[in-house]
Amino acid sequence: MPISTQFNTQIHSGSELSKEYLDNINKYLWTLSPNEILTWAIDHLPNLYQTTAFGLTGLATLDMINKISIEREQAHMVPLIFLDTLYHFDETLELAQRCQDTYNVPLRVFKPMDASTTAEFEREHGTELWKVDEDTYDYLVKVEPARRAYEELDVKSVITGRRRSQRGDRENIPILEVDDTGLIKLNPLALWDFQQVWTYIRANEVPYNALIDQGYKSIGDHHSTKAPSAHGQEGEREGRWAGQQKSECGLHKDYFKMRAAFMAAKKKRQEQEQQRHQSAAAMITA
Numbered sequence: 001m002p003i004s005t006q007f008n009t010q011i012h013s014g015s016e017l018s019k020e021y022l023d024n025i026n027k028y029l030w031t032l033s034p035n036e037i038l039t040w041a042i043d044h045l046p047n048l049y050q051t052t053a054f055g056l057t058g059l060a061t062l063d064m065i066n067k068i069s070i071e072r073e074q075a076h077m078v079p080l081i082f083l084d085t086l087y088h089f090d091e092t093l094e095l096a097q098r099c100q101d102t103y104n105v106p107l108r109v110f111k112p113m114d115a116s117t118t119a120e121f122e123r124e125h126g127t128e129l130w131k132v133d134e135d136t137y138d139y140l141v142k143v144e145p146a147r148r149a150y151e152e153l154d155v156k157s158v159i160t161g162r163r164r165s166q167r168g169d170r171e172n173i174p175i176l177e178v179d180d181t182g183l184i185k186l187n188p189l190a191l192w193d194f195q196q197v198w199t200y201i202r203a204n205e206v207p208y209n210a211l212i213d214q215g216y217k218s219i220g221d222h223h224s225t226k227a228p229s230a231h232g233q234e235g236e237r238e239g240r241w242a243g244q245q246k247s248e249c250g251l252h253k254d255y256f257k258m259r260a261a262f263m264a265a266k267k268k269r270q271e272q273e274q275q276r277h278q279s280a281a282a283m284i285t286a
């Protein structure tokens with residue numbers, strides 16, 4: 001693929017990419033196929049990883065990267081990061097293993113900081129934290145583990161499975177962006193719709209989640225992913241946080257805002273706890 005000379009230089013960090021550069025490169029990447037976008041990214045982006053929950057978009061991307069690696073006679077060129085929230089369906093965990101076996105791809109798994117099992121997490125935070133305080137839940141199971149992964153692995157760029165046709169906050173996502181921490185994010189299939197992804201998966205015999213055959217289209221934590229009705233799921237992400245305003249898990253929101261909200265909620269909980277202790281102590285001494 002002949003790369004426009006304007007974009008044929010190695011990128012070292014997100015902070016060097018101006019808004020003007022991002023506007024221009026997005027116009028350029030827009031003209032390329034996902035395969036060409038990934039090839040460009042592999043050759044030009046620093047410390048590149050793929051972050052995936054093994055959704056259909058991520059799986060198609062994984063397969064494309066695998067084909068590029070085979071063509072270059074190299075081992076799989078982009079390692080995976082999976083954030084294990086401890087509430088994934090068994091089918092998702094099984095798929096993670098199947099992908100590792102099929103593609104021989106390095107997989108790094110990150111769990112919440114203070115728990116490696118659901119029982120441990122629930123001992124610390126109660127049995128339904130996602131209902132009681134969803135922002136704290138998102139921070140603990142996705143936002144903080146992701147940040148820890150990026151720091152530990154010195155990740156400078158990540159590939160995500162977000163697409164415009166998933167609507168909501170994703171309606172206008174660019175192919176290349178830089179987040180508030182300076183992390184470069186590549187959304188190589190941003191312009192594809194569900195049908196294009198599904199056609200690719202079938203045509204290339206890509207492994208996929210067994211729940212898809214039961215009508216699910218987007219799969220997250222089991223407690224917030226609704227089973228499809230008899231007619232299946234119309235909107236691609238309608239089964240996620242169904243009936244709630246929410247449509248994102250926090251992973252793709254501003255990190256510093258999410259952290260500030262988490263710290264504020266923690267401080268409030270500590271103050272309430274302290275007040276309860278003081279009232280209890282006052283009652284005993286009265």
Ligand SMILES: Nc1ncnc2c1ncn2[C@@H]1O[C@H](COP(=O)(O)OS(=O)(=O)O)[C@@H](OP(=O)(O)O)[C@H]1O
Pocket residue numbers: 051052053054055056057058059081082083084085159160161162218219220247248249250251252
């Ligand atoms: N648990 C976990 N681990 C690693 N990466 C993850 C995770 N959850 C979301 N993602 C990344 O976000 C992409 C979109 O995911 P979803 O559509 O499921 O939405 S959400 O992020 O959960 O709100 C998703 O795309 P896929 O690769 O298609 O799964 C990933 O790039």
